[in-house]
Amino acid sequence: xxxxxxxxxxxxxxxxxxxxxxxxxxxxxxxxxxxxxxxxxxxxxxxxxxxxxxxxxxxxxxxxxxxxxxxxxxxxxxxxxxxxxxxxxxxxxxxxxxxxxxxxxxxxxxxxxxxxxxxxxxxxxxxxxxxxxxxxxxxxxxxxxxxxxxxxxxxxxxxxxxxxxxxxxxxxxxxxxxxxxxxxxxxxxxxxxxxxxxxxxxxxxxxxxxxxxxxxxxxxxxxxxxxxxxxxxxxxxxxxxxxxxxxxxxxxxxxxxxxxxxxxxxxxxxxxxxxxxxxxxxxxxxxxxxxxxxxxxxxxxxxxxxxxxxxxxxxxxxxxxxxxxxxxxxxxxxxx
Amino acid sequence: xxxxxxxxxxxxxxxxxxxxxxxxxxxxxxxxxxxxxxxxxxxxxxxxxxxxxxxxxxxxxxxxxxxxxxxxxxxxxxxxxxxxxxxxxxxxxxxxxxxxxxxxxxxxxxxxxxxxxxxxxxxxxxxxxxxxx
Ligand SMILES: Nc1ncnc2c1ncn2[C@@H]1O[C@H](COP(=O)(O)OP(=O)(O)OP(=O)(O)O)[C@@H](O)[C@H]1O
Ligand SMILES: [Mg+2]
Numbered sequence: 001x002x003x004x005x006x007x008x009x010x011x012x013x014x015x016x017x018x019x020x021x022x023x024x025x026x027x028x029x030x031x032x033x034x035x036x037x038x039x040x041x042x043x044x045x046x047x048x049x050x051x052x053x054x055x056x057x058x059x060x061x062x063x064x065x066x067x068x069x070x071x072x073x074x075x076x077x078x079x080x081x082x083x084x085x086x087x088x089x090x091x092x093x094x095x096x097x098x099x100x101x102x103x104x105x106x107x108x109x110x111x112x113x114x115x116x117x118x119x120x121x122x123x124x125x126x127x128x129x130x131x132x133x134x135x136x137x138x139x140x141x142x143x144x145x146x147x148x149x150x151x152x153x154x155x156x157x158x159x160x161x162x163x164x165x166x167x168x169x170x171x172x173x174x175x176x177x178x179x180x181x182x183x184x185x186x187x188x189x190x191x192x193x194x195x196x197x198x199x200x201x202x203x204x205x206x207x208x209x210x211x212x213x214x215x216x217x218x219x220x221x222x223x224x225x226x227x228x229x230x231x232x233x234x235x236x237x238x239x240x241x242x243x244x245x246x247x248x249x250x251x252x253x254x255x256x257x258x259x260x261x262x263x264x265x266x267x268x269x270x271x272x273x274x275x276x277x278x279x280x281x282x283x284x285x286x287x288x289x290x291x292x293x294x295x296x297x298x299x300x301x302x303x304x305x306x307x308x309x310x311x312x313x314x315x316x317x318x319x320x321x322x323x324x325x326x327x328x329x330x331x332x333x334x335x336x
Numbered sequence: 337x338x339x340x341x342x343x344x345x346x347x348x349x350x351x352x353x354x355x356x357x358x359x360x361x362x363x364x365x366x367x368x369x370x371x372x373x374x375x376x377x378x379x380x381x382x383x384x385x386x387x388x389x390x391x392x393x394x395x396x397x398x399x400x401x402x403x404x405x406x407x408x409x410x411x412x413x414x415x416x417x418x419x420x421x422x423x424x425x426x427x428x429x430x431x432x433x434x435x436x437x438x439x440x441x442x443x444x445x446x447x448x449x450x451x452x453x454x455x456x457x458x459x460x461x462x463x464x465x466x467x468x469x
Contacts, residue, residue, distance in 0.1 A: 086441065
């Protein structure tokens with residue numbers, strides 16, 4: 001209260017000076033006064049009150065109707081003051097939420113972390129970048145020590161915190177299946193049941209699951225409505241879409257997924273991704289499939305991780321460094 | 337406690353009557369223009385809630401005099417449906433008017449102390465105090 005009284009003197013002098021000189025200097029100081037008042041949480045009705053009191057002191061003979069009109073104005077300002085205070089509280093709350101989310105995002109990173117396998121026969125590159133703080137994409141590698149590498153790529157339709165929570169559940173279900181049977185169709189069938197039972201009906205999850213057997217170089221895979229990947233034939237220097245049918249996870253309780261198999265030759269590549277890659281946009285223009293494949297080809301002399309990194313850099317720049325959707329890209333290449 | 341001064345709230349017009357009486361009492365206690373306006377706003381919010389959600393009720397005023405301070409207590413009572421989730425109602429941004437800063441959280445800001453007792457199907461009593469500084 002004492003600081004406010006001090007300010008009253010100050011305000012009175014400023015007002016007096018302004019009335020006399022119409023000087024910009026006084027107006028500039030008024031601006032400073034208002035900022036200072038906001039910092040001290042002084043609401044508009046209090047400023048008007050200071051104004052009324054200053055007027056009374058400067059003009060002791062101020063007409064009664066001016067006084068009344070000022071009181072009227074003061075009354076109308078009460079709600080503005082309340083709205084301002086509410087805004088302040090909500091802003092503090094928002095900062096709190098933001099920092100909570102960043103803690104959660106870090107936890108998620110730890111939870112969902114996966115180790116990129118280091119195999120002699122196949123070269124693996126993987127990258128997943130969230131558009132916002134939390135990632136709604138998921139990829140995971142599992143090795144069985146017998147030369148099999150399982151690769152899961154999933155995407156929750158939806159973004160942010162709910163998508164991230166959902167992914168954590170998927171990760172734990174996958175962990176609990178591991179070691180039982182690794183057929184992609186069986187894994188997707190099991191996951192589908194878990195998702196159907198536990199996840200809100202408005203949330204959809206797509207997943208591609210592939211198993212690379214490095215003993216006979218076969219790639220077995222199934223898809224639950226996931227964005228099609230690509231297969232690169234080294235000998236023909238051609239790409240082919242890996243588009244296989246399969247219902248999105250969680251829609252219906254009993255779904256059986258079909259499983260496909262491919263023989264992988266030396267130098268062939270398997271490219272798995274999420275729609276954050278295929279739905280990259282430059283302005284309003286969607287980037288077409290050809291362009292992605294073109295960029296991959298351009299860097300195909302690099303190791304798999306190098307290709308993945310360069311593709312990301314290329315599209316990040318095309319999108320002015322602001323991802324619209326989570327971006328996940330995995331490339332496998334048979335070395336020997 | 338002896339509430340001499342009460343205003344029954346039955347129609348929207350009664351909100352104005354409650355404001356008037358509250359303002360007169362607070363002026364007599366010695367509240368300045370700003371606090372009078374804040375007290376009147378509080379009364380409006382409480383009385384309008386009675387009118388809107390309980391149909392009828394009353395708003396009562398009591399002048400407080402402690403050893404070294406003076407103040408006003410305002411008690412709004414009704415036997416309407418009650419407020420189910422008080423914590424939720426006291427959260428900023430919850431009011432149906434949304435983002436106007438008023439409502440019960442606004443009342444709490446305007447006053448020095450604030451208390452709600454509410455029982456479902458039985459009614460609500462909101463009691464607030466503002467001290468003279
Ligand atoms: N006396 C009451 N009896 C029953 N319910 C009440 C009462 N007062 C408030 N409520 C409930 O609490 C909610 C919040 O009240 P509050 O006054 O904060 O906001 P509001 O009335 O919804 O919007 P406004 O900002 O216009 O006041 C109301 O929507 C109503 O459901
Ligand atoms: Mg209300």
